[in-house]
Amino acid sequence: TCPLVWDTGASFGLTPFRGDFIDYTERSITINDIARSNQVVGVGTTLHKFKHNGSYIFIPCLSYHLPTANIRLFSPQTYHTIYGGHSTINGDRVEQYIDHLRVKVPIDNLGSNVPMIHGCHVSPQEMKDHGPHIRSALPKSQPVQCPEGTVTMALEAWCQHATGPTVDACC
DSSP states (O other): OOOEEEEOSSEEEESSSSSGGEEEEEEEEEESSSEEEEEEEEEEEEEEEEETEEEEEEEEEEEEEEETTTSSOHHHHHHHHHOOOOEEEEESSEEEEEEEEEEEEBTTTTTTOSSSEOOOOOHHHHHHHHGGOOOOOOOOOOEEEEEEEEHHHHHHHHHHHHHHHHHTTTT
């Protein structure tokens, strides 16, 4: 299965799977990595499953949908900006503090040397059960007209932050 990497350098989360989203809006956004440009096809709130004290908790993230990706990324700074809490990095793990919970994410010291979670995929039934209770990470605002459709003012501002000074890629 596709693991989830805890990426402190990621501006937003990322997933190749449309099914990871509890809400979604189609957007055409070009993002660059070290080697090439990539075409994002949408953005929304993803839901990820974390094991905590023998049971599962479900944590959202504002994420890009990039079908060509081969990994999921979780952006802790985006999570904490939207939902609060904080994270700390230790030698063998990352700890995310959410309200009264401390979620531990192991660092793969023998392999990739990054915090990584396997088995984070949320099943369709779990998505149906938990998704409606999760606050959306998408901004809400009044709709405005763009050349190719309607977008919210808040989403337009978010797209400007994500893509630079123009919103052409978001409209």
